[in-house]
Amino acid sequence: MPEQQLLKPTEWSYCDYFWADKKDPQGNGTVAGFELLLQKQLKGKQMQKEMSEFIRERIKIEEDYAKNLAKLSQNSLASQEEGSLGEAWAQVKKSLADEAEVHLKFSAKLHSEVEKPLMNFRENFKKDMKKCDHHIADLRKQLASRYASVEKARKALTERQRDLEMKTQQLEIKLSNKTEEDIKKARRKSTQAGECRAPSRPAQCAQKERAWG
Template sequence: MHPTDHPGVPLRRTTMDKQNPGNNSPAKRQNKEIKETKITINCVTFPLPSVMPDQPEQQLLKPNEWSYCDYFWTDKKDPQGTPSVGGFEVLLQKQLKGKQMQKEMAEFVRERIKIEDEYSKNLSKLSQSPLAAQEEGTLGEAWAQLKRSCHDEAEVHLKFSNKLQCEVEKPLLTFRDNFKKELKKYDHHIIDLRKQLASRYAGVEKARKALADRQKDLEVKTQQLDIKHMNKHEEDIKKARRKSTQAGDDLMHNVDLYNRAQSKWFEEMVTTSLELERLEVERVEMIRQDLRQYTTLRHETDMFNQSTVEPVDQLLQSVDPAKDRELWVQEHKTGELRPVDMDI
């Protein structure tokens, strides 16, 4: 994705002084006051804050949004104060942690599914228990319905388990797999660009050292000429000046390559940071919807469970000890004649 895909984010522009540093004479360099306005940390160049009062401060790329693309440019320091983890790595670790949390959520749902399956099996088994099967009358009817409700409830929990697997666990795992592929792609891309930037910076430092050596050589030969005024040194000075100029050209070329590499890294960092931001929003929204589905299924289960006990409630309200006694007596009576006193 190219940074122009994000119209609200201005691109970084790199400017450089095109004057060849190898053309400056030693005397000019000694008299010229150079005020540093930039600093390079871990191969990345930053402006020094508040160096020039009239220099405008950098503006956030996405103000008031706390966007990833604004707050992870420098490297995170270890307890000793040494830069150890790149800003992109901090972002990536956040995403990897989110991926791990999603995996653990799926494991949690899987454990809930196991519990529901086991609960369903136990309820179904319990509904077939012969315990109190000989209870009679209206109470016996209520008891038989209660046992049947266990079977019905077992079916409810089995359906809940199946829906959890299809509508909650599976989407979590599918999204996580896709999320993992996206992260790996961005990870490798930014790391490669940072390596290229480090290589270009090494080239700049090498060219800078070569220029310093050439300028020092030119300065020594110039001082010798000032002292001795010997014509045979003039050719040596010309050669030294040409080498200094060439070293300056090399430095300018390497700085240009470095700036191009840093500009590319910058643009891809902005793009990738915004992509990671988008992925994180999608992850959170997806999980939120997934957990909402969980609560919806849970509410449905409660309602279905309630429906399984409603017939039990109705029969319990109809339980009548007097009627049960009447029915039992009619079925099991042994005689209505009562004993009387014996005659003499």
């Protein structure tokens, strides 16, 4: 069966490592896919907060800009001017007031169509997370316990393998020593058998055989 292709091979993505462990970027250890998913979720909460602050700041800028434009449009400078210059100046101040209105409406739209829905989403997300917090915490404990059990079993297996290798080596040494003793014994018997073929030494050979067993 071919190896499954990663969805994001160049990234450290939880979508590829949900069911498997992956070494952390520093190579100091492994991170479970569940932890990657949890970190992604926590980063999502932080991102929501940062987005809300960004939109709120943008609304404030638009409101302040609109207020300043409106204030500037009320400036009494050259208000008594007549003729074409007076008309042109009045048109400039009117354009400032119109632009202030545009920015004010834009800030209101940002509030109603962006900030408010985002705030509602955050609140609903918090409520949903609060409901799941206890269950998730329980699952994390179970997961941590199982990882600990697997690690304990792995260490026990390593110890047993080491013990088995040691006993195997000892057995091999013992068998090797026994084989050498058997060879020496066979050589002695062979030598004895050769000597016993001589007609003059049968009694001595019988005595040696009893001694060597």
